[in-house]
Amino acid sequence: MKITEVSDGIFRLSANVRDILFEGMWHIPNGVAMNSYIVKGKKCAIIDGVCDWDGVPETLYAQLEQMKIKITDIDYVIVNHMEPDHSGWLRSFREMRGDFTIICSEKAPPLLEAFYGITENIRTVKSGDTLDLGDGRVLAFEDIPNVHWPETMATYDTKSCTLFPCDAFGSFGAVSDDAPYDDTLTEEHIEFFEREMERYYANIVAAFSKPTQDAIKKLGGIEIKCIAPGHGIVWRKDPERVIRSYIRLASYAKGPARPEVTVIWGSMYGMTESAVKPLVQAIEAEGVPTRVHRVPETDMSFILDSVFQSSGVVLGMPTYEYKMFPPMAAAVDEIAKKRIINRKAFRFGSYGWSGGAQRDLEETASRLKMHWDFLEPVEFMGKPTEEDIKLIRERGRQLARAVKEWALEKTSGE
Ligand SMILES: Cc1cc2nc3c(=O)[nH]c(=O)nc-3n(C[C@H](O)[C@H](O)[C@H](O)COP(=O)(O)O)c2cc1C
Ligand SMILES: [Fe+2]
Ligand SMILES: [Fe+2]
Structure with missing residues (x-):
């Protein structure tokens, strides 16, 4: 990777990471970029770091060499966020040099000690505090707790009006050496990163939507000419x-999201499956687009992205050992944990003798406080009859209409 100049005296270092599961669980088929920034006044600071996965800190050091910056030239390491995808390299950095000053929020020191055994040369800052690097370059700090961990803060360069918000405003997707900026990318590429941003948001940030809204409000008062995120x-x-x-x-976390319906379905012997197509056709006939995913085949990362962006959700699954089909139970649990609440919803599915999936779903939705507004379910023994299919189509149309109305209410309320 090449080092690039963000603006006068600010440089972006970056490592693309591929072939891993992000946070140990999210698929990133297009990789992810981990960014770090050098800010130079008379003194030199590095903002955010990278993970300590194989070869990644070395990528950072090679870029520092390209810039002819020695580790000893760095006076301050600004740790906006302690998650090891940004702080992991501190361990090797400290081994190479023990005396640089870490600037972090007041909640970060216990994490610095617990993760890396670092207890010295730490200066804590809080909202409104500044750090003068000389040459008219003053950095200001703002606590933005819970975007994504409690200790998170944002750094702002008052000279260039650049915001370094770490995880906020980030996205998945590896970034090419030639075009790491919105002004060097084509519109098509920017849209690619916006799609990667949506899945990143649903997987990483969704559960912290309220703190994210608070942070955006807090930062709203400052002039921002450039946003330089950690990903x-x-x-x-x-x-x-x-x-x-x-x-x-x-705003999607509490709904409404897009006027679209996500259909998640799972089926062992094709009984539930046989109603999926008619249902999807009925929804789309109302002019509402669908995103259809089978469980367990579809990775959870994509299901979350889809549900997060849809105002309507259909769950098609049979009863399995008196409960929901297990991969669907896992999906519902994950969706609830991401706090994707207030959706227009519908469930259908097959059973053999007793049923049980429906009751399990109702108990789960209530226990996890999902506040999903469910239409009357359609359950059938074995294969759905023509009458069942007719009813499922009708529910599809009802759901599509409800989703459209809801989206319209939001637009008229804005
Ligand atoms: C391992 C297993 C457990 C099941 N448990 C139940 C059950 O507890 N109650 C019930 O009514 N049906 C149960 N069934 C029957 C299925 O719900 C039924 O076969 C249904 O038609 C399957 O729909 P599908 O082909 O869409 O998967 C079970 C089936 C299997 C294979
Ligand atoms: Fe994070
Ligand atoms: Fe991160």
């Missing part, structure tokens, strides 16, 4: 664009 591309042509995207995504 993904840097926004220096149109930072408002990524702010608008995050405001929109944060």
